[in-house]
Amino acid sequence: MFSGFAWLLLAVVFTALISNHISSAHCQVPGWFGNGCRYQCHCVNSGACNATTGSCPNGCNPGWFGPACQYVSSKFSPSGTGSNLTWLTDNDPGTCNDGNLHTITLVLDTPQPLTWLRLVVNDPDLLNHFHDVQHQYIGILGCSAAKTARVDDHTIDVACDTTYAVSHVTLTGSRLETLCSLYISGGRNVALKQPAKLGSTFGEWTADKAVDGITHHQNTAQTCAHTLERPAWWALNFNGPVRAMQFKMFSRQDCCLEQLVGFQLDAFHKISDTINVFSYIDATSKLSRKIEYTITPTPIITKSVKRVYIAKSANSQYLTICELMVFGDSVCESSKFGRECERQCNCAGQKPCFVSTGGCPSGCAPGFMGQDCSIACPRGRYGSGCLKACSVHCDGRNKDCDARDGTCLTGCEPGYLPPKCDLKCNTSTFGKRCEEMCTNCLRGDCNHLTGKCKSCPPNFVGDYCEQAVATAKSVEEVAAGISNISVIVIVVVFVALCSAVTIISVCLIVKKSSARVPDSQYDIPMGPVTCGGQSESLPQNSQSQRDSYLFPSIMQPLPENIYEMP
Ligand SMILES: *[C@@H]1O[C@H](CO)[C@@H](O)[C@H](O)[C@H]1NC(C)=O
Ligand SMILES: *[C@@H]1O[C@H](CO)[C@@H](O)[C@H](O)[C@H]1NC(C)=O
Numbered sequence: 001m002f003s004g005f006a007w008l009l010l011a012v013v014f015t016a017l018i019s020n021h022i023s024s025a026h027c028q029v030p031g032w033f034g035n036g037c038r039y040q041c042h043c044v045n046s047g048a049c050n051a052t053t054g055s056c057p058n059g060c061n062p063g064w065f066g067p068a069c070q071y072v073s074s075k076f077s078p079s080g081t082g083s084n085l086t087w088l089t090d091n092d093p094g095t096c097n098d099g100n101l102h103t104i105t106l107v108l109d110t111p112q113p114l115t116w117l118r119l120v121v122n123d124p125d126l127l128n129h130f131h132d133v134q135h136q137y138i139g140i141l142g143c144s145a146a147k148t149a150r151v152d153d154h155t156i157d158v159a160c161d162t163t164y165a166v167s168h169v170t171l172t173g174s175r176l177e178t179l180c181s182l183y184i185s186g187g188r189n190v191a192l193k194q195p196a197k198l199g200s201t202f203g204e205w206t207a208d209k210a211v212d213g214i215t216h217h218q219n220t221a222q223t224c225a226h227t228l229e230r231p232a233w234w235a236l237n238f239n240g241p242v243r244a245m246q247f248k249m250f251s252r253q254d255c256c257l258e259q260l261v262g263f264q265l266d267a268f269h270k271i272s273d274t275i276n277v278f279s280y281i282d283a284t285s286k287l288s289r290k291i292e293y294t295i296t297p298t299p300i301i302t303k304s305v306k307r308v309y310i311a312k313s314a315n316s317q318y319l320t321i322c323e324l325m326v327f328g329d330s331v332c333e334s335s336k337f338g339r340e341c342e343r344q345c346n347c348a349g350q351k352p353c354f355v356s357t358g359g360c361p362s363g364c365a366p367g368f369m370g371q372d373c374s375i376a377c378p379r380g381r382y383g384s385g386c387l388k389a390c391s392v393h394c395d396g397r398n399k400d401c402d403a404r405d406g407t408c409l410t411g412c413e414p415g416y417l418p419p420k421c422d423l424k425c426n427t428s429t430f431g432k433r434c435e436e437m438c439t440n441c442l443r444g445d446c447n448h449l450t451g452k453c454k455s456c457p458p459n460f461v462g463d464y465c466e467q468a469v470a471t472a473k474s475v476e477e478v479a480a481g482i483s484n485i486s487v488i489v490i491v492v493v494f495v496a497l498c499s500a501v502t503i504i505s506v507c508l509i510v511k512k513s514s515a516r517v518p519d520s521q522y523d524i525p526m527g528p529v530t531c532g533g534q535s536e537s538l539p540q541n542s543q544s545q546r547d548s549y550l551f552p553s554i555m556q557p558l559p560e561n562i563y564e565m566p
């Protein structure tokens with residue numbers, strides 16, 4: 001019973017947490033956005049801004065730029081006369097340097113440290129070279145230790161690490177002609193809606209009204225913080241550490257400017273610190289009271305700031321602040337970025353990113369693109385910034401590949417080497433996954449798809465050089481030739497012997513018959529063919545002489561009496 005109730009309670013709490021989270025992420029107050037409506041929209045013409053992200057469909061109001069239009073674009077004017085730089089500051093990427101200006105010096109209205117700048121150019125190719133040889137193309141004097149991150153084809157961010165307040169920025173270089181717009185970051189207001197306290201509160205003039213984003217209002221009570229009694233102080237504790245590069249304070253306009261004059265502002269590295277990292281005492285005389293104060297720490301505050309404390313002298317009862325703005329940025333651990341350090345950098349080599357934009361000097365991690373490297377590659381592309389195309393030799397209809405390394409998801413077409421299928425099979429291989437061998441081709445040189453040889457080694461023919469050709473040149477052939485010759489020799493010798501035996505036999509027969517048939521006319525022609533015509537010529541009177549005729553030769557001249565035979 002109890003456990004069922006506990007579960008129900010848990011479910012209710014859980015649901016409440018979720019719905020609270022959803023409603024707070026999606027701000028309902030017009031002109032504000034984000035978690036708890038903590039951020040102010042700065043869209044052009046006060047147009048609609050995305051209640052979750054603050055992005056402006058039609059761009060930023062003049063004077064604002066960067067992610068969610070949260071960064072102040074510092075005001076500057078060209079030094080000297082004669083040059084009309086309207087194109088540089090009109091927020092219009094379509095109006096550019098006409099090519100005549102090769103050096104531009106800009107004088108900042110208020111000196112400040114340079115943290116980052118955004119350049120818009122009309123030659124995308126320039127951005128490819130910007131990283132390596134910055135000064136040869138567009139140099140920014142005043143921006144030290146520059147690091148760059150590409151935003152899109154025409155936009156590049158340049159982060160600087162200038163440790164002093166810069167009064168002017170000089171742009172030089174051969175490619176200045178391609179420049180169209182320049183934004184110098186004045187930081188974003190990191191004090192907005194941060195937790196604040198007053199020493200004492202005058203009616204409804206609460207502490208938070210000094211960080212409500214409203215500098216002036218007819219009804220001062222709705223927009224200013226005001227103490228009731230001594231000691232007169234106001235304090236702000238940042239949710240997270242910030243880099244503070246400029247303070248702006250606004251006094252009430254309806255009356256009583258002395259309620260701010262002579263204030264002291266202190267900044268602390270930690271909430272509990274008693275020793276400040278920055279202190280400023282207003283020296284404005286009560287006779288020349290101001291509505292707006294701008295304080296630029298010089299040298300810069302190198303430590304991060306967690307607490308700002310503003311107080312009047314001990315004998316003052318009233319302190320009234322209509323707005324305190326602290327321009328700077330979040331200080332995040334190295335792998336994080338964003339207004340609340342809530343986002344993870346996604347840079348190649350796990351390198352740090354710009355805290356303002358998430359931009360990566362090392363380029364996006366493979367598989368991602370976009371100015372904060374958070375957009376996964378579209379289908380068919382891979383690598384850092386999604387700049388490479390999957391191989392057309394990936395197998396399958398879609399030819400998809402892994403967005404990080406280009407490995408084809410369904411293997412390669414035959415003839416191409418896995419994993420990326422962007423190379424033909426190595427020598428001596430062909431076919432699916434290049435697993436088949438064509439080593440019998442001349443130098444293993446075969447068609448990478450079919451394995452057919454380009455040419456064959458000597459004595460081989462066929463598409464795959466699979467057939468041997470017989471010739472005398474090979475050792476076997478020569479051996480075979482030799483045996484053939486022996487056979488021929490044997491046959492010749494055999495025939496010769498046979499012939500000799502036949503001749504002897506015939507001659508013996510002829511000899512017998514010639515002794516027996518001297519009257520026979522018909523016997524005569526038989527002899528001379530095999531016996532060299534000598535049998536008939538044998539002298540009949542000498543048996544021994546006749547016998548001697550059997551072996552000796554045909555060289556002997558024929559006897560004269562051959563025709564004299566009867
Ligand atoms: C606001 O931005 C988010 C994130 O990009 C998007 O999902 C949402 O649709 C946008 N809302 C409007 C009203 O455009
Ligand atoms: C500068 O140029 C713009 C347009 O190119 C023009 O509207 C403006 O009047 C010029 N300003 C000066 C001071 O010449």
Ligand SMILES: *[C@@H]1O[C@H](CO)[C@@H](O)[C@H](O)[C@H]1NC(C)=O
Binds near residue numbers: 426434
């Ligand atoms: C192909 O050749 C390359 C370079 O010659 C070598 O690195 C690679 O291992 C070879 N691949 C195969 C599958 O033999």
